[in-house]
Amino acid sequence: MPTAAGSPSSSTTVTTTSTAVDVTENPVSNRNEGGGGAPAASATQSWWESISRARSRILSLASVLSSPDLASLADSDRPARSLLDSPLAYAALSAAFSAPSSGSGDDPLCHWLYDTFQSSDSDLRLVALSFLPLLAGHYLSRVVSSSSSSSAANPPSLAGFEAVLLALYAAEVKARAGKPVLVSVPDLSLPSLYHTPRPSAPSRQPPSAATAPPPRPSVGILSPPLEPQIAVKSTKRACIVAVALDSYYKNISFMPSRSKIDLCEFVAAWAGQDCPCRFELDDDDLNRSSLCSSSPSSSSSSPQVRIFFEDNGGIGGAAEEMRKLAIQEGPNGNHCDGEDEGGGASRRGSRVPLPWELLQPVLRILGHCLLAPLNPQEVRDSASMAVRCVYARASHDLLPQAILASRSLIQLDKSARKAAKPEIVPSNSSKPNTPSKPKKPEVLLVSK
Template sequence: MTTTNGSPSSSSSSATISSSSEANNRNPNPNPNPSSSSSNTMHSWWESVSKAQSRIHALSSLLASPSLISLAESDRPARSLLNSSDAYLAVSAALSHTSAGSGDDPLCQWLYETYQSSDPDLRLVVLAFVPLLAGLYLSRVVTFSVSSASGSAPSLAGFEAVLLALYGSEVKVRSGKPLLISIPDLSQPSLYHTPSKGSVSAHKPTIGVLSPPLEPQIAVKSTKRASIVGIALDCYYRKISLMPSCSKIDFCEFVSSWAGQDCPCRHEFDDDINSSSSPEMRSFGEEGGDIENAAEGMGGLAIQDRLNGECKWEGVGRNSRRGSRVPLPWELLQPVMRILGHCLLAPLISEEVKDAASAAVRCVYARASHDITPQVILAARSLIQLDKSTRKTAKDALMFAAPGPASNPSTPSKPRRPEVLLASK
């Protein structure tokens, strides 16, 4: 069949297009019922509000806290629950109880059912408690395994059910595919360099595996525990900009406890070692009369002890933190370092969160120095240096912005003449 400009197919298609355009001109609104979309939106909004209200009422009855019922009266009850510090403290106190986390724990059941909801705001509420769940779970697993060798440790099936719910949702999202990352060719002059056409080797970035494919899990095995908790923390990281500050502070405090290193290795890159050292080190320096020499001497002892595999000052000055020292494999440390990076460098972060993250990343660096894990040392060291530079920049900007005691901002200042430097021949 030959196709020409006057073919029947072309004429029929043009006639169809013209007739459809004329129909659209006659009826500019193709939707015969414009109010149906608005009614559907209103219905979905009301359904979301009613679900959030029912979950808030259920939580209020579980915690015996009638004050939480007022959160259900807002236009966005789930967001009000997410940003309520009173609700967070109440749930935190209930989960921190020694009897919490069992298979019949009603609060863990509430968290599990809330995360199964299709409402994204309700899922955010559960994600806000992921650092608390992960911190309590990992710390208690280690504590129970050490204290009870007979196998009669309390059940943590409630914590595990919530963590498995987050892990299962991520398995569905990834659909058995790994997470890949494109690594640029560092042999090129810059990351944005394009080789010339006559170049022998083309610029092909290397593809790296950021996370392998996830396997479905129906229980938390000891070999998969770090991976499951790491995936839960990764889900938390993707929504971290919406998380409250109290949740981020809890995470940083648990990371400090997980690392469990309070030795002077934490202050290896700090300029002012005297202000951050322990009271024992300061008193030792004051008795000697030269605090700088004392700090250098103690630093040398710390380095020598670290080379010998121990640190005599480990545990000195330890604050009362929640949690205990746990194993830190790379699949768990990957999301930990991402979250710490956000808490240190993201804009609009409170100083309390930054200080907690700064202490946590130094504990992780000290732990990695003792364990001799190069990738963790590099990541923690980079975050420490970035934290120092951003704090110094903010301090310098504050000093230059503040007017002097004898200066008057309303008084105009005369421009200074450029200095002329004379060089002798």
């Protein structure tokens, strides 16, 4: 029944409707006003807990290393990142790792690294990963030196190093969830990686012939499923260190330059090849002195041409030096003059076994150090020397995968260095766009 606009029933209906809307909307607005600050307060509390956790770790490290100067890093706005980028902290920890008593089960520095990596803060985990080159380098070198020395019956305890490596390994086992790491290799019979075979026209294809299935890319296993480990056995040592280095490679863009240089120097020491095989892929015009200057064994790396002085014994000294340069055939058929005298004396580590499972993450790290555009020149030079040592070692050990990978990295390094070398333009050469003046014809005067 229609109702007049000014009737009481009409006004009551409008009032009731407006009241219902107000009652329905007010609780929503009240809930938004009451809970709107909860996420902001939670984020602030999480940020403050992260800052407090990082400051506690820094003060603990300063106490372990007996270095009060490190405590000043706790006052920064981002203490974990300040610790990651601090050269003072890295140098102090490097000196502590170089001590003969480091790496034992009661080493407080290993306890600090273990607790720091177990932290839920991602920046603190990066700090622990940045010291992995020092830990892995000293660990593998001491394992080999202790097994080859006369005191092999009572080797030094390296339980502290192994606990940190097992923590890194366990984290990677949890992340992979029992699955292998696969790599998809495209069909190499196609003209290019971006080529897809097009089906032939229906009219040209006989109706009875079955259509060939499209080629499937082959899938290779880059890393098999990881098994949990509770101890570092001799048969699993290379696998555990390789998994730890793979974790380092995944976060290598956050690592400081000094950490990358240390890893390259330890890799060169692990390879232990100071023979001229390192430079057999280099051109004659390559400046090898720039590569040798970044290597810890640069003072002992022998060039193929030596300069003799008068105090070397005259002709006798020259004959002795020429005898050292004679080509000798190694046990595997390679022609090489062997290691230089004293070549490994100044190295930071020892020659260690290098199976392919350990070389895979090492070569990935060297590839990043060689080709990443933001790396400083010192990192590239150290990686360039390390990959040449790996190539020489792989050539002597006859490892085809390592030979192919290291050879490819050397070729890429050579191309990058040639592209970065400035072209020398002769000063007397004329510009191609500058027109040259025509020469006047020569007039010869002949007397009659």
